[in-house]
Amino acid sequence: MKNTLRQVFHSPKFVVGFVIFVAILLTMIIYPLFNPGNPLAQIGVGTFAKPGTYVSLYDATKAKTETFRLPDAEEKRLKASLSDEDRVAMVEWFTAAGVDMGDLDLQDTDALLDLWNANYDPSLRPKGMITARVNYFKRLNNALQELGGGDTIIIAEKDDASGELVESKKILNTDYVNVNAVTNVKTLPLGTDNFGRDVLKELVSAVGTSLLIGLIAGVVATSIGLVFGLLAGYVGGIVDDLIMFITNIFTVIPGFVLLILITYSIGQEQRGAAVVAAVIGLTSWTWTTRSVRSQVISLRNRDHVNLSKLSGHSLIRIVLTDILPYIASYVVMAFILQVSSGILAEAQLSLLGLGPRTTITPTLGLMMNWAMLYSAHTNGSWWAYFPVILTITLISFSLNLMNTGLDQVFNPALRD
């Protein structure tokens, strides 16, 4: 046993898979300690806030300011306020008016503005340009002249008694606030989702639920497969025929279609995470049965089994002590694969809208379903679905690596 463990941990594949899996597990356990609370709490009102650190504007105006005169501040401000759309429009005007742009860089804000101010003539009407477009360029020119704004923003509050606006604070463009001095700062490493929920917090919670679903599905599938396989392989005869008949029926029916039909007919109200996991397990035991059966058949005529029979041991004892230990390593590997495919099956089902009906805990599949329903993939909100895909990939990758590593240890034919 000790030697086997040592051998297992000498397999690089297993170790890599194990490290990734343990890292995911540790994150799942430790992260909620630092960021407690309901993972499905709606902290934002809008949808799909970008990842990043959010500073309360209200608190920032009240924080103590310092004055810095940074040389590139004005340029940055200009650059940020001139949108890509405006830049393209400016080039369009230059082309229409036949202005020589030389080797103008679209991102070089100063050169672009200089060229515009030197050449723009509101009275000029380039050939073929419609009036609406000419007026658009006039408005653009006006906007460009006000670009960068003034150097002061005045905050005014309404005086309750008189109803007049009273200046309460003047913010200069040289005023700076230390982020640490602002009372309310929220870092959202993965932004928010369609309901304004913290994606990272949701993701960590979803990993837990999905692993649990995989575990339940794996336990159900492996137990059924193991019991059927042992019975069919060891008892043989009519029991074998009957079990293989059932197994063949389940093998012929496409498992995923069956899964969809069962989850659909259960109905939304009864479809909790555990029920979906059990249904996944109930539809994926067939190949475990087949492979356990074939292993048991090769074992049941071995001398040590015959000797055990001659020693008068009961069927249950022979199966438990003379057959099961010999296929234990194989069963562990099958279990790992079942967990992995259980997680994937939940994700597939949920993506179709047939996953667990839950408003208490998210699952990886549900997160993808929400992201899909609110068109995260078409409006570029990658943070709502990409981390989920990456997590699913990492989990099944690590489980499969562990499985391959174990296979190499237990199957001498695969050793390098």
Next chain:
Amino acid sequence: MSERAIEQTDFTNRPLCLSGRGVTKIFGLGDKRTVAVDHVDFDFHEGEFVSIVGESGSGKTTLSKMLLGLLNASEGEIFFQGKPRDISTGRKKKEYWKGIQAIFQDPFSSFNTFQKIDTVLLDCINMRGGKHLPKEKKIEMMTEACGFVNLKFAELTNKYPFELSGGQMQRLMIARIFLLRPRILLADEPTSMVDACSRATILDMLLNLRDEIGMTVIFITHDIGLAYYISDTVYIMEHGKFVEFGKADEVILNPQAAYTKRLISDVPKIHEEWDLSTVDLLSQK
């Protein structure tokens, strides 16, 4: 072929221990039908050392599995101690296996590698109804059994079978039989996987065990020289049939069947006809 470990004794007057009439085993159906054992009759007497000799595929192991009750015969009947054998239920099988035990060919696969040697030997004591004996008595019995096969129980306790050598494992197997004290021992080529020195030891132990318990030994082998060395009676098996049987002396020194003659001529001769001058070593390369 002059050496023998035992005196030729006549067993035909002793009571029958195991006998069979028309025992047949057919595998498969139609085109794939194979007759492994073809209507064989045999009479094994109390205390007799019987060898069943035949080459690979002659049906020896199939016959031995039928004798042990691990395989059902397609046709024919087997009699145990004069009465038709009844192993239709698990309880009856268990009772039958108290009377017949086996030693298999490959000692490395005969033991469950997950069980300690103590468990193997304790099982034997339990099977003989010694489950409620005090622990000291059980250890004494195990020590005695190991001593019979020149093993030290104190060194074996808490060890796993795979930590022993092949010869030691096969001796442990004999210790198991010593504890079980069956009426019949079926030894299926017990010496083919061990080295020559261990082979002689194991054969001697089998003979000693027979004298000690007074059981019938059915020794299955492909080596007719070995059969002559050790057995009282020899059955020659070819393609699932007994082509010749009788006292070892008569069968081997005066063979009638062509197959027996061929088997005898295949035994390497050391004593009489060992003549190296006729062998041209260079031309064989």
